[in-house]
Structure formats: structure tokens, C-alpha cells
Amino acid sequence: MCKECGCGETNGNTRLQFTVHGYTEDSAKEVEKALFGLPGVLFVHIHAHDGSTTVDYQPGKTKLRDIMGVFDERGLEADL
Amino acid sequence: MLAGRQGGIKMEVRVMKNVLGENDRVAAENQAMFAAKGVYVLNLMGSPGSGKTTLLEKTMQKLKDELRMAVIEGDLFTTKDAERIDRYGVPVIQINTAGGCHLDAPMVQKVAPQLDLDHLDLLVVENVGNLVCPAEFAVGEADKGVVLSITEGDDKPMKYPLIFKESAVIVLNKIDILPYCNFDRTAAREDITTLHPGANIIEVSCTQGDGLDAWCDWLRQRVAETKAQAQKG
Numbered sequence: 001m002c003k004e005c006g007c008g009e010t011n012g013n014t015r016l017q018f019t020v021h022g023y024t025e026d027s028a029k030e031v032e033k034a035l036f037g038l039p040g041v042l043f044v045h046i047h048a049h050d051g052s053t054t055v056d057y058q059p060g061k062t063k064l065r066d067i068m069g070v071f072d073e074r075g076l077e078a079d080l
Numbered sequence: 081m082l083a084g085r086q087g088g089i090k091m092e093v094r095v096m097k098n099v100l101g102e103n104d105r106v107a108a109e110n111q112a113m114f115a116a117k118g119v120y121v122l123n124l125m126g127s128p129g130s131g132k133t134t135l136l137e138k139t140m141q142k143l144k145d146e147l148r149m150a151v152i153e154g155d156l157f158t159t160k161d162a163e164r165i166d167r168y169g170v171p172v173i174q175i176n177t178a179g180g181c182h183l184d185a186p187m188v189q190k191v192a193p194q195l196d197l198d199h200l201d202l203l204v205v206e207n208v209g210n211l212v213c214p215a216e217f218a219v220g221e222a223d224k225g226v227v228l229s230i231t232e233g234d235d236k237p238m239k240y241p242l243i244f245k246e247s248a249v250i251v252l253n254k255i256d257i258l259p260y261c262n263f264d265r266t267a268a269r270e271d272i273t274t275l276h277p278g279a280n281i282i283e284v285s286c287t288q289g290d291g292l293d294a295w296c297d298w299l300r301q302r303v304a305e306t307k308a309q310a311q312k313g
Contacts, residue, residue, distance in 0.1 A: 005181050005213065007181065007182065007213050007216070007217075036241075036274045036275050037274060037275070037276075037277045040245075042241045042245070043241065
């Protein structure tokens, strides 16, 4: 994590880039908040206009299916 | 450590997973030892200057006659913070990391025999001032807590998300100077609860005394829960 001193899980995170279909401005904000609320999710960035969704997370704390679940619960289709 | 060669240059590759695995193992031992004795341990983290030591001083003023307290002070080189704690007559152990940016579980395990765990309710481990690395290394605490001061800026939760995700309690300190800073309190609180739904956020002014009762009540509750758990075995 800490790239200054090299300690911690420097490369322990996984960054995934999804393309999500069907965002509205509101649902994008809602998804962003829900993703951030998952354990181990440290960064989320969404472009609602083209569905580009970046998630940086610790796989040891959150499973991919938990992330996919956030999209599924809202009827959104996400491609990796 | 693994040693290897690439393009004629000798490289050292640190195997961090093993380091962290070993730290977690020792942290679990520390945690079990403290829990068995019914000692509530808080790993207090935050930036340099956020007010960790001042918060501890105010906490001791309010609680030292009610709870049996001790403090482990993490510092790069000096004993300055430990000297401040010592004035209150609370047992304090100094760990100097000699440049290390965080405390870890073996450091705490090494000094733990100096603590009278049979006669202790609350142990606060004040980590090295740093908003990044301490969040990754458990020391054997029951909870992590972070102090964020108004002067650091409202953007810090999203910039340093791990420490806010890991912390059971977030103390928003120096709340008295809000009118003089462009710190968006609502945005900061929203970012913290976005990162950590259900987080306990306690707004405090150590200099004016605001919020200190709520902070001490939170500590009392966690101490009582820890004692009750230890009695249940």
C-alpha cells in the first residue's frame, strides 16, 4: 500500500475496469456509494455517460461476486 | 527476503505477504492475551499533529481515576509524547521505531510483559503519526481508531481510505476552529460513512472540551464490553 516506504501490501490490491450498461446520474452515484461501502474497496470512479467503472479493492476482503452483486441488485449489466 | 539477478543487477525482492502473515500471527497472539485478561486495547492512529497525544491527555484527565489505564507510545526517535503521558501518572511504555513508519505486533509483544495486565482496563497504543502504514499492521488491538483534525482537510478520508475503513471510531478533532477553515464537515462525514457504513464519528475539541464526554462514554462502553466478554470466557 505505501509506495513511499515499501511497507504493507504494496501490490495487494486489484484494480478492475468494468463497463456498466444503463447508468443514470443517480444510479451511478448510488453504485459508487454502495461499492465504497464494501469491505476492502478503496477506490471507485464512475463515468456515468459511458459506463466506465473503476474499482480498486483487496480481494482478501471482498469477492468479485460481491462487487457484481452491487450492479445486479440494481438491474445493471456489467462487463469486465 | 528473496535474492535474485536481473540484467546483471542484484535485486532484493521483499516478500511482503509473509511479513504481513507473520505480523497477523503475532497480532492474534497479542489480541488473545489482552482479551483473556479483559483489557480493552485501542490502536490510536492519525497524522502527525492531528491531536492524538492531546486527546490522550484529555482522556487521562477524565478517566484515570475511573479506569486503570496504560499507554504504549510509538515514536520514530523521541520520548516527547511519553513524557507528556507520564505527567498524568499513567504507566507509559515508549517504543522507538528508529525511523520505522508504524508499530507492529512483534514490537508490542516485546514490551507487553512490562504491563500489569491483571490490573488494567484500558490500553491505548498511540501509533506513529502516519495516515497510511499503521492501518495495515494490526498490533493486537480490539479496535483501531483514527484522529482526523480539521486542519488536515475534508478530502483526507477519500485520499486515505484504508485507515477510515479499518477504524471502529473516527475522532474529528479541532472542531472549534471550523469557522476559520474551509473544511466541509458534511462532506467529510458523508465520505467517512460512505467508506465505512455505520462508523462511529465523534466530533471533539480537545482545547475547548467539546465532545470529550461522548468520546469517554464510547471508551467506557468498549471497556465494559471487553470485561463482560472476558468473564464469559
